[in-house]
Amino acid sequence: MKSKDKEINDALEKTMKGILDQAYDEMIQNFSLNLKNIWKEPSASIISNDDFNENDFSKMQSAIVIGRGPSIKKKKHLELLAKSNYKGAIICTDGNLINILEHGITPKKFPMFYVISVEPYKRIFKLFDNKIVDKYGDKIKGFFPTVVNPDVVSRARKAGIMIHWFHNLYDLNYGKRSLNYIFAKMVRTKNHLNGLPALQTGGNVGTSAWFFSWKILKIKNVGLIGMNQGWEPSDSWETILSHNSKSKEHLAQATNVNKKKYGQLIEKVYNPDLKSYSLVDPIFRFYRNSLIEFIERSPKWLTTINATEGGSLFGKRIKQMTLKQFLKKYC
């Protein structure tokens, strides 16, 4: 990475950590309220043991991680996947759960169906508060960080989702004074004597889902869809500034942004695999850089296939193919 790029990237990571630090008290409160259930409910690592019996192993050679980037809609990926006979795992980011289920990608058709959350904020409550989640919840395996808002996980539990726990890596580098260390010690005092897995989130739930696919599920071939990490030049300002959010909060903030100044922060990236340009704003830059870095650093037995068919994700150890090709190869 060029020195200027590294400087910007370091600044982004520092800024994002600073924003998360504002939720420090909230994370402590969430953990405190979750602890009783964490002790009662399984670790995320139990999936590795339960789902990897001899019969299932052949099916688990591949997974599709589903983000909510704009290519999902533009390329009709959910429709294509819903009609397929794909036998691998479906790993769904929480933000797209309802949409995915509504498109017919359900655990009834795809039994290896997982959903993952990483945020400590209550605002993600709505991602589970839906009748279709209630309809299929008891066949969905959910993965939640120990600092998730208790109302969120409670709603998921009410929908019948089987809750599994993990730690988000946050401040373990501060040693025994870190929340990670203290929370881990508390969790280990009862039932989880070996603790819980701790996941690198990479800054967002999409990258967390990718980590989950190979770190927890040990899947060797991981396809990505809806992981654009960038906008198309035809996308509107409102879409970019609100990060495609329909929430009133984000839309209101978007209207208050100085567009000319914000434009200075948007980088135009040429994707040589797709032969197209992508607009990478600071948030996507943050997501993109970390995912590209971690894919490059991932174990050699893992193959990451970007089937998004759009966006800015390319680089070492990232194979490109269409979703149709992916489904043909791994069905």
Added chain:
Amino acid sequence: MKTNFKKSENIKIDEDEMIDEKRDLTKEEFEEFIHKSGAKGSFMVYRSTKKDEELGIDEL
């Protein structure tokens, strides 16, 4: 200036408006933009001197 962007009524960003080495925003401006563009929906990248730990820990 040449541009590779499609003409659009919705978005008009020219190359000279994009971030480059000559242009620096203040830290406050930078953070404001990050906040307003949805950063609260994110988490963080964990960094450590123990590089293996950055890829996750099986049992913590």
